[in-house]
Amino acid sequence: MKKIYSAKPSIEKTDISYALQAIKYGWNEKRSDFLKRLSVEFSSFVNVKYSLPLDHGTSAIHLGLIALGIKKGDEVIVPDFTWAASASPITYVGAKPVFCDVETDSMCLSLEKLKRCLTSKTKAIIVVDLYGGSPEWSKIVNFCRKKKIKIIEDAAESLGAYYKNNPIGSFGDISIFSFQATKLLSSGMGGMLCTNNKKLYEKCLLYHHHGMSGKANKFYWSDVIGFNYQITNLQASIVLSQLRRVNKLLKKKKEIFLEYKKNLKDYNKINFANYNIKNVKHSYWMTIIFLKSNLGLNKDKFMKISKKYNIEFRPVFYPLTSMPAFKKFKNSKNKNSYNLSEYGICLPSGNDMNKKKIIYVIKILKKIIDENS
Ligand SMILES: Cc1ncc(COP(=O)(O)O)c(C=O)c1O
Numbered sequence: 001m002k003k004i005y006s007a008k009p010s011i012e013k014t015d016i017s018y019a020l021q022a023i024k025y026g027w028n029e030k031r032s033d034f035l036k037r038l039s040v041e042f043s044s045f046v047n048v049k050y051s052l053p054l055d056h057g058t059s060a061i062h063l064g065l066i067a068l069g070i071k072k073g074d075e076v077i078v079p080d081f082t083w084a085a086s087a088s089p090i091t092y093v094g095a096k097p098v099f100c101d102v103e104t105d106s107m108c109l110s111l112e113k114l115k116r117c118l119t120s121k122t123k124a125i126i127v128v129d130l131y132g133g134s135p136e137w138s139k140i141v142n143f144c145r146k147k148k149i150k151i152i153e154d155a156a157e158s159l160g161a162y163y164k165n166n167p168i169g170s171f172g173d174i175s176i177f178s179f180q181a182t183k184l185l186s187s188g189m190g191g192m193l194c195t196n197n198k199k200l201y202e203k204c205l206l207y208h209h210h211g212m213s214g215k216a217n218k219f220y221w222s223d224v225i226g227f228n229y230q231i232t233n234l235q236a237s238i239v240l241s242q243l244r245r246v247n248k249l250l251k252k253k254k255e256i257f258l259e260y261k262k263n264l265k266d267y268n269k270i271n272f273a274n275y276n277i278k279n280v281k282h283s284y285w286m287t288i289i290f291l292k293s294n295l296g297l298n299k300d301k302f303m304k305i306s307k308k309y310n311i312e313f314r315p316v317f318y319p320l321t322s323m324p325a326f327k328k329f330k331n332s333k334n335k336n337s338y339n340l341s342e343y344g345i346c347l348p349s350g351n352d353m354n355k356k357k358i359i360y361v362i363k364i365l366k367k368i369i370d371e372n373s
């Protein structure tokens with residue numbers, strides 16, 4: 001069996017033909033054609049008014065914080081159990097990340113958990129729709145509206161999921177997605193910033209390309225100091241092509257999960273993450289299991305042993321406060337984040353997975369667990 005990867009994008013003939021069109025014709029007057037179409041169709045899918053394609057999801061979070069006016073002295077609540085990209089941009093604007101615990105079932109923030117982190121300095125929260133799932137959005141949104149706390153929704157991993165029939169990515173004052181190589185839609189790197197607020201959109205637009213408002217009607221004229229967070233028309237062509245068959249991609253993700261579930265249902269040394277959260281339609285972006293804590297085998301040990309097989313298992317995220325980069329911000333013991341992290345494994349969930357590969361992954365998974373527990 002050839003190496004099985006953790007993730008692999010879906011690249012079909014149509015994607016290649018869109019990319020070819022962009023390479024051949026997408027220059028000068030046509031340099032933004034795919035970008036414009038992608039913005040329109042993405043907004044429609046996520047049910048937001050404005051979508052701004054960017055070079056990374058991380059840049060989208062950074063711009064979002066700037067647009068919301070977050071600055072030095074402010075605190076921004078963010079989950080401890082997520083990827084570094086959710087939290088790092090808070091420090092780019094000089095604010096302080098306050099690391100919050102997550103719920104064990106959703107692996108996301110909850111109103112109850114975030115209330116514990118509130119102070120008079122809290123100006124915003126970054127809520128992550130982790131691994132294709134969603135928190136209980138209604139409670140969080142209602143509370144934040146009342147308290148005038150701004151929300152950035154980090155939906156990088158969860159395109160195609162729904163909460164109470166509303167698309168994930170439609171809950172934040174600003175929401176962000178990623179088109180990095182492991183994501184549902186992928187151009188290698190890339191991101192999207194979404195919002196319903198015209199002023200916020202215009203501010204992000206201004207800052208995403210060297211602060212040029214265009215008002216002075218001159219080339220190369222910066223009104224404010226900005227960034228270069230543009231994505232290329234070529235990348236946009238690939239993402240647009242994939243977006244046009246997004247439901248097929250989502251169906252495949254669910255099939256992968258169901259196949260793992262069916263073949264592991266009698267294996268009592270693991271639990272699946274909870275894909276059945278009330279009000280949530282999961283996107284099944286990544287199939288995640290947890291080793292039972294009584295096995296004497298944690299994720300780090302599992303990962304070490306798994307290296308000798310030609311399968312790319314991935315650990316779930318480390319709590320951010322457990323790493324040198326964020327240690328100084330550690331405030332409380334985020335018990336659930338640390339417990340989830342200790343035993344979680346991501347099973348290969350790329351678009352190239354089929355029944356044969358899944359059966360092989362399960363065989364090796366059981367072998368590693370049975371021989372080491
Ligand atoms: C939860 C989460 N937030 C943010 C990001 C940042 O996206 P990007 O890699 O496009 O900067 C990612 C993806 O890598 C992610 O998984």
